[in-house]
Amino acid sequence: MRAGQAMRRILQSCLPYRGLRRAQADVRLRPTMKEIISVNLTIRHHDQLPLALFRQGVIACLPTILGFWSIGFAAGAIGSLAGFSVLNITLLAVFLYAGSAQFMFYSLHAAGAGVLGIILGVMLINMRYVLMSSYMAIYFTKASSLEKFVSGALLTDETFGVAAQHGNRTGELPFAWMLGLNVTAWLNWIVANLAGALLAASLPKPITQGLSFSLVAMFIGLLLMTWFGSRHRLLETVAIAISVAVIAATSQTLDVNIGVLVATVGAATVATLLVRRNLAGKGEQ
CATH class of the missing domain: 1.20.5 (Single alpha-helices involved in coiled-coils or other helix-helix interfaces)
Structure with missing residues (x-):
């Protein structure tokens, strides 16, 4: 009991x-709230028509429009000051579609660089898109070759940031959504370049001749803004000093295009070695 x-x-x-x-x-x-939102967004993507997804991509691009207009307007104006016609500037915005590469194109052309030097310079400055496209490839494993090509060809720094954030939140990037995002940015870039070129072309010649320094001044300003906002100023100062030293040493013996490429590769190599050495030292500690 x-x-x-x-x-x-x-x-x-x-x-x-x-x-x-x-x-x-x-x-x-x-499930967590984040998982519920992700599943709901994924189901919503599958249920929506391509036109609705395209419209959502257009809306997602709207916060970046001001940046495209400000930089695109400056690119078109500087292209006109560099001696290019409005048609040439518009075609360059359509097919090259890269702000930093277009600025480099205008500066190298104004400096008298050859075709090979301009092509190599543009390719070098656009190498970052290889890394961006490689990251975006995880969302396009089931996409067709045409969809991959269109999405990669219209990718920019701004649209990459918007698309990567959307992909991380929803787990997928529908092609129609990506197309709406990219096409909106692309068209605004073209219109901004055209507007800047038309305004600069309408200025009197005495004014445009007085603004010939604007291209060099813009690059100096961009360099200083990047340097002051960086956390690795010492490393970047070393890279700049190496570039200047190499160009000064090769200016009398090598073509200016080859000298610029040698200086760029040399400075980048030394900076990379210094970064690896710094990381290895921290790892040992």
């Missing part, structure tokens, strides 16, 4: 513990 009562007491004492374990298991099985 006493043994039976003791057994019942033990079982009753275990019931709250069993209930607690069951409640903990239920909590672990419950």
